[in-house]
Amino acid sequence: MPLSLPPAARVGALLNEVDTPALLLDLAAFERNVARMQAAVSGAGLALRPHAKAHKTPAIALAQIAAGAVGVCCQKVSEALPFIAAGVKNIHISNEVGNATKATLLAEAARHAQMSVCADNARQIEWLAAATREAGTKLDVFVEIDIGQKRCGVAGSAEVMRLLDDLAPHGQLRFAGLQAYQGRVQHLRGHQERFEAARRASDRAAVVVAELSKAGVHCETVTGSGTGSVEFDLGSGVYTEIQAGSYVGMDVDYARNEYAGALRFEHALFLACRVMSQGDGTRAVVDAGLKSLAVDTGLPTVWGREADYTIISDEHGTVIPRSGPVPGLDELLLLVPGHCDPTFNLHNELVVFRDDRVEAIWPIAARGLSR
Amino acid sequence: MPLSLPPAARVGALLNEVDTPALLLDLAAFERNVARMQAAVSGAGLALRPHAKAHKTPAIALAQIAAGAVGVCCQKVSEALPFIAAGVKNIHISNEVGNATKATLLAEAARHAQMSVCADNARQIEWLAAATREAGTKLDVFVEIDIGQKRCGVAGSAEVMRLLDDLAPHGQLRFAGLQAYQGRVQHLRGHQERFEAARRASDRAAVVVAELSKAGVHCETVTGSGTGSVEFDLGSGVYTEIQAGSYVGMDVDYARNEYAGALRFEHALFLACRVMSQGDGTRAVVDAGLKSLAVDTGLPTVWGREADYTIISDEHGTVIPRSGPVPGLDELLLLVPGHCDPTFNLHNELVVFRDDRVEAIWPIAARGLSR
Numbered sequence: 001m002p003l004s005l006p007p008a009a010r011v012g013a014l015l016n017e018v019d020t021p022a023l024l025l026d027l028a029a030f031e032r033n034v035a036r037m038q039a040a041v042s043g044a045g046l047a048l049r050p051h052a053k054a055h056k057t058p059a060i061a062l063a064q065i066a067a068g069a070v071g072v073c074c075q076k077v078s079e080a081l082p083f084i085a086a087g088v089k090n091i092h093i094s095n096e097v098g099n100a101t102k103a104t105l106l107a108e109a110a111r112h113a114q115m116s117v118c119a120d121n122a123r124q125i126e127w128l129a130a131a132t133r134e135a136g137t138k139l140d141v142f143v144e145i146d147i148g149q150k151r152c153g154v155a156g157s158a159e160v161m162r163l164l165d166d167l168a169p170h171g172q173l174r175f176a177g178l179q180a181y182q183g184r185v186q187h188l189r190g191h192q193e194r195f196e197a198a199r200r201a202s203d204r205a206a207v208v209v210a211e212l213s214k215a216g217v218h219c220e221t222v223t224g225s226g227t228g229s230v231e232f233d234l235g236s237g238v239y240t241e242i243q244a245g246s247y248v249g250m251d252v253d254y255a256r257n258e259y260a261g262a263l264r265f266e267h268a269l270f271l272a273c274r275v276m277s278q279g280d281g282t283r284a285v286v287d288a289g290l291k292s293l294a295v296d297t298g299l300p301t302v303w304g305r306e307a308d309y310t311i312i313s314d315e316h317g318t319v320i321p322r323s324g325p326v327p328g329l330d331e332l333l334l335l336v337p338g339h340c341d342p343t344f345n346l347h348n349e350l351v352v353f354r355d356d357r358v359e360a361i362w363p364i365a366a367r368g369l370s371r
Numbered sequence: 372m373p374l375s376l377p378p379a380a381r382v383g384a385l386l387n388e389v390d391t392p393a394l395l396l397d398l399a400a401f402e403r404n405v406a407r408m409q410a411a412v413s414g415a416g417l418a419l420r421p422h423a424k425a426h427k428t429p430a431i432a433l434a435q436i437a438a439g440a441v442g443v444c445c446q447k448v449s450e451a452l453p454f455i456a457a458g459v460k461n462i463h464i465s466n467e468v469g470n471a472t473k474a475t476l477l478a479e480a481a482r483h484a485q486m487s488v489c490a491d492n493a494r495q496i497e498w499l500a501a502a503t504r505e506a507g508t509k510l511d512v513f514v515e516i517d518i519g520q521k522r523c524g525v526a527g528s529a530e531v532m533r534l535l536d537d538l539a540p541h542g543q544l545r546f547a548g549l550q551a552y553q554g555r556v557q558h559l560r561g562h563q564e565r566f567e568a569a570r571r572a573s574d575r576a577a578v579v580v581a582e583l584s585k586a587g588v589h590c591e592t593v594t595g596s597g598t599g600s601v602e603f604d605l606g607s608g609v610y611t612e613i614q615a616g617s618y619v620g621m622d623v624d625y626a627r628n629e630y631a632g633a634l635r636f637e638h639a640l641f642l643a644c645r646v647m648s649q650g651d652g653t654r655a656v657v658d659a660g661l662k663s664l665a666v667d668t669g670l671p672t673v674w675g676r677e678a679d680y681t682i683i684s685d686e687h688g689t690v691i692p693r694s695g696p697v698p699g700l701d702e703l704l705l706l707v708p709g710h711c712d713p714t715f716n717l718h719n720e721l722v723v724f725r726d727d728r729v730e731a732i733w734p735i736a737a738r739g740l741s742r
Contacts, residue, residue: 005449076658096648096656102390105377108374124648150654151650151687287469291741296666329469330494341661341662346739370662371376371391
C-alpha cells in the first residue's frame with residue numbers, strides 16, 4: 001500500500017477537524033471585504049483591478065471579477081498563467097519585464113488574455129517589441145513613474161516622453177497610461193500621516209499627467225494605490241484604477257494602520273495550528289513556524305485569545321497566555337499572519353470555511369510562481 | 372496551444388541561461404561540505420543523521436546517506452513522506468506528535484521505514500501507542516529534554532523516568548534514548564561564547580544521562596547538535612548522533628559565526644536573480660524578493676560583487692553597488708540567502724550546477740509539507 005498524505009480538510013467537515021498547519025479563509029468576512037472595496041471604488045467612478053500577488057488564488061480572482069473588478073494585476077508573468085488558465089481575461093503585469101525570455105512568455109500569454117505590462121527603460125521596450133512581433137500579439141504598455149518609492153519607474157514626464165518615442169514604431173505596443181505606486185505609504189500607521197504621504201505621492205503623479213497633457217499625451221489609465229492608501233487615492237483625481245490586494249484577507253501589519261471612516265477591512269485570513277507540546281507546562285508550542293507564516297513584518301497574533309505568539313522557528317511557535325491556563329495539547333488556535341502576501345506563497349491550498357464548516361478547498365495555484 | 376511555463380533550466384545549459392529567480396546548488400561545494408561533516412562526525416566515532424528540514428530534497432538526503440549518514444531527521448511526519456518514497460529507510464521525527472491524526476500517519480509510515488519520534492508528554496505516548504497498535508507497527512521513541520532552548524522537552528531525569536513508565540506497557544514503542552537540542556546556541560557569533568554555551572547545554576544533557584544511568588536506564592542514543600555547535604558537541608562525550616542540517620548549503624546567518632579550526636563549511640546554496648529595472652539609474656532592481664528568499668535572519672548578500680542587497684519587497688530587491696557601475700538590465704546576480712531552511716521551502720526545484728553548467732534539476736519534494 002503506498003503511503004500518501006490525506007487532505008488537510010474535507011468539504012463539509014468541522015473547522016476543528018482540519019489538519020494543521022492549514023491556511024484558512026473565512027468566507028463571510030472575505031465576501032464583505034470584496035463587496036466593500038468594490039462599492040468604494042465603483043462609487044468613486046474608478047476601476048478596481050485587485051492585485052493577485054496578494055493571494056495567488058484563481059478562485060479569489062474570479063470572485064473579485066464577479067463582484068465588478070475589471071481584471072487583476074500580477075507581479076510576474078509566470079504568476080499570471082494559472083489565472084489565465086482559470087479564465088481571467090484581463091491581466092496587468094504591474095512590473096517591468098527585464099529580458100527576452102520573460103517578454104516571450106508574456107507575448108505568448110497575450111494570445112490567451114488581454115495583457116498589459118510596465119516599462120521604465122528603452123531596452124525593455126525592445127524586448128517586448130521583438131517578442132510580440134514574433135508571436136503576432138499585442139500588448140498594452142504602461143510607463144511606470146517613481147512617485148517616491150525609489151524602486152522601479154522613471155522620474156518624470158521628460159523620461160516618459162522619451163519612452164513614448166521608443167514605443168512609437170511598434171504598432172503592436174499601445175501606450176495605455178501610467179503606473180504610479182508608492183508601497184511605503186501603505187504601511188504608515190497614523191491616519192493623517194498616511195493621508196499626507198499618499199497625497200504627496202498622488203500629487204507627483206498628477207504633475208506628470210498634467211505635463212504630458214500639455215504636450216498632447218493623454219493617459220487613458222493611471223493605475224496604482226493599495227489597501228493602505230486607497231481611501232485617500234479614491235479622491236485624488238489622478239488614479240483611474242486601483243490595484244489594492246491585501247484587503248481580501250488582511251494581516252497584522254495592515255491592521256496596525258489607523259483607519260477612519262467606513263473603508264476598513266476584516267481579518268478573513270487565518271493560519272490554523274495546534275499545540276504539540278507544552279514544554280515544562282508554562283507555554284504552548286504550536287506546530288506552525290517560519291514554514292507556514294511569513295514574518296518579514298512581524299510575528300502573527302493569536303485570534304480571539306489572551307495570548308501572544310512570542311518566538312518562531314522553522315516549525316514551532318511559542319504561545320504564552322497573558323492570563324488563564326496554557327492552551328492544551330491538540331488544541332486548535334487561529335493565528336493572524338503578519339504579512340498576507342508571502343504567507344499565501346507558502347501554502348498549496350486554502351481551506352475555505354463559513355461559520356464552523358469547511359465549504360471548499362481552493363488551490364493557491366500561483367504559489368511559487370515568481371519567474 | 373496551451374500556455375505552459377518552460378523549465379527554469381535544462382541539464383547541460385550554461386548557468387547564465389537559467390531563468391530567474393531560481394535556487395541553485397553548487398555541486399562541488401556541496402560535495403565538499405557533505406564529505407567534511409561526515410569525516411568529522413565519523414572521526415569522532417559518532418553517527419551523523421543530517422536534518423532534512425534544512426533542504427527538503429530527497430536527492431540531497433541520498434547523497435548524505437551514500438557518504439555515511441545513518442538516516443535523516445525530519446521535523447514533521449508529512450515531511451518524511453517524500454524521503455520514504457525516495458528510498459530513505461531510517462527517519463527520525465525530531466519533534467513531538469501532538470494528536471491522533473499525526474500519530475496515525477507516523478504509524479503508517481513505520482510500515483515503510485524505520486521511524487522514530489520524540490515525546491515530552493504522556494498524552495503523546497497514548498496517541499503513539501494507539502496508532503501503532505492499530506497499524507501493527509513499531510516505533511523508537513526518544514524522550515526530549517530541554518537543555519536551555521525553552522521550547523519542547525521535559526526538564527530532567529525525574530520527568531524522563533515518568534515517561535518511561537508510560538512507555539513501558541507498550542511493547543511496540545521502544546525507548547531509544549534522549550533528544551537534546553539547543554537551537555539558540557547555533558547562532559551565537561563568537562567562537563568562545565558559542566563553545567561555552569554549547570558546553571552548558573551538553574552538560575545539562577550529561578547530568579540527565581548520568582542520573583538515568585544511576586537509576587539503571589541506559590540511553591542508547593543521545594541525538595542533537597547543529598551546524599553551529601557541532602565542532603564542540605563532537606567532543607562533549609554526551610551526543611552519540613549529530614543532527615546538523617544547514618552545513619550542506621550554508622547561509623548568511625551561519626556564515627556570520629566565527630569558526631576556528633577545520634570544521635567550516637562553504638556556501639553551496641545561491642539564489643539566481645536578474646536585474647529587471649534600474650529605476651532612475653542609481654540602483655539595480657532584481658527580480659527576487661520575499662517570495663524567493665526567507666529574511667527572518669536578515670537580507671541576502673550579493674555573491675562575489677561589491678554590492679549590497681538593501682531593500683526587499685514581495686518580488687523585488689534593490690541592489691546598490693559599493694563601487695563601480697550599477698549592474699545592467701538582464702545581468703545575472705547570485706545571492707546568498709539569509710536563512711537556508713525556509714528559503715528551500717519557497718522553491719519547488721533546485722538547479723544543480725558544476726563549474727558553469729547545469730548538471731541536474733532536483734525536486735524539493737518536501738517543500739510545503741509542514742503537517
